[in-house]
Amino acid sequence: MTTKFGVFYNKEFNCLLLTFNNKPITALEKIENIVILKNQDEIVGINIFNVKKEINKSFIINEPEIYEYINSELKDIMKLQNLPQFLIGKIIKCEKIPDTHxxxxxxxxxxxxxxxxxxxxxxxxGIYVVVATHGSWMPNGIQIVKGKLRGFDSEGMLCSAKELGIEEEKFNSEGIIELDEKYHNILGEEFKG
Known part of the structure; x- marks a missing residue:
């Protein structure tokens, strides 16, 4: 399950405001020039202060450009917190959901x-895959969150090369990335592409 955000720019304070959920803010976490707004443990928004790039109306409208910028800022957060974005996993059970793909x-x-x-x-x-866990940020600026699809719990996402912005030919698979058996030794560790 994914969530998409709203984007606002406050020129007076040179602050980019991102909203993910319209919930009350119960906690703030400051990392460098970024303030993470939380409701309990859920991130509901982010304020990026001292924006490093000139912001204008066309930037706000140009989704790929803003996603790229925001993702670069968020990668910095994850590096500062030493939190991996994508992990190596193994599918141990896979069952078709009736009447769906x-x-x-x-x-x-x-x-x-x-x-x-x-x-x-x-x-x-039996295949080794790349997993975006709850709270991970995709290169297009979408955050992965826990939810339900067709009544089934979903606590993350299995990633394709395209979704991660890496060369599809490198993994020679359509759909989700299929990793070699050599990855069984580093199950649960960060996938570095």
């Missing part, structure tokens, strides 16, 4: 087993 998967990331609904045709038991 979706599959309900159980994915081992070493520290836990995640339930993930996936629409890729090549999702199946």
């Amino acid at each position: 979706l599959s309900a998967c159980e994915v081992d990331i070493k520290s836990e087993i995640l339930k993930i609904v996936c629409g890729a045709r090549n999702a199946r038991e």
